[in-house]
Amino acid sequence: AEDCAEISREIDKNLEEQNMLDSGYRLEVSSTGVNRPLKYLKQFPKHINRKFDVSYRESDIVKKMSCTLTRIEGTSLVFLKSSREEVIVDFSDIIKAKVIISFS
DSSP: OHHHHHHHHHHHHHHHHTTOOSSOOOOOOOOTTTTSOBOSGGGSGGGTTOEEEEEEEETTEEEEEEEEEEEEETTEEEEEETTSOEEEEEGGGEEEEEEOOOOO
16 A cells, blocks of 8 residues: 555656646555456465454355454464454465455
8 A cells, every 4th residue: 555655646746747737636646456356275375463354154154244354274264353352263264354454
């Protein structure tokens, strides 16, 4: 996020200095795929300690939770729910896992 902010500031500065645009504009710079769910186990390690919305299978039931990824043990992802409850989900049981981006 900080890299995107820095790039945005530099582009904005150059556009203003060179008067390249005639009227007001809004410049948005973002990471590609920032809103996409994670699909591969190898994507998860860089998101440890980030918040997630997760849908997963437990037996024949689909469960959903908002949680924080705390660690990875083999193919098991360990999440912490707001109730301080640890939930361990095998990667193969995950239906959808989306990082919740916070700009605060």
